Amino acid sequence: MTDLTPHLAFCRRLLCPDDLGHAVSAEVRSMARSLLENSPAAGALIYLAGPMTGLPDFNRPAFFAAEARLRDLGYSPINPARNGLPLRAPWHHHMRRDLGMLLACAQVALLPGWETSRGARLEVSIADALGMRVCGVADWG
Numbered sequence: 521m522t523d524l525t526p527h528l529a530f531c532r533r534l535l536c537p538d539d540l541g542h543a544v545s546a547e548v549r550s551m552a553r554s555l556l557e558n559s560p561a562a563g564a565l566i567y568l569a570g571p572m573t574g575l576p577d578f579n580r581p582a583f584f585a586a587e588a589r590l591r592d593l594g595y596s597p598i599n600p601a602r603n604g605l606p607l608r609a610p611w612h613h614h615m616r617r618d619l620g621m622l623l624a625c626a627q628v629a630l631l632p633g634w635e636t637s638r639g640a641r642l643e644v645s646i647a648d649a650l651g652m653r654v655c656g657v658a659d660w661g
Contacts, residue, residue: 566595566625566627566628567647569629569647572637578607584601586629589657600617618639619646625652628654629660
């Protein structure tokens with residue numbers, strides 16, 4: 521089992537207004553609060569990574585379907601399509617928010633086509649460097 525102490529500490533930082541709390545959306549703070557309140561399930565946190573830019577509706581239907589599948593399997597998916605930013609916000613704003621969400625997780629589930637996404641490749645690179653489990657959404661079961 522992965523030591524979740526750093527991830528739960530990060531969630532606590534998200535809620536602290538004098539720390540990172542001022543930089544995140546209410547939705548992300550709500551997710552962090554929920555994760556802390558349900559910390560026994562925190563080991564099941566899985567970040568979703570996949571292509572968004574240039575796809576119809578930013579590929580949100582695929583992200584929502586993957587989120588539902590993983591939730592049905594008992595995991596707690598963290599979905600960057602729910603990062604609280606406007607869809608048309610600059611790419612680097614989304615990445616800053618999404619990387620914070622990634623760091624709260626211990627695992628990454630990849631959506632099809634992730635290899636073509638600059639952001640997903642960055643997320644996978646960071647996850648690999650941090651020793652996170654990384655595999656396709658279909659491989660979780």
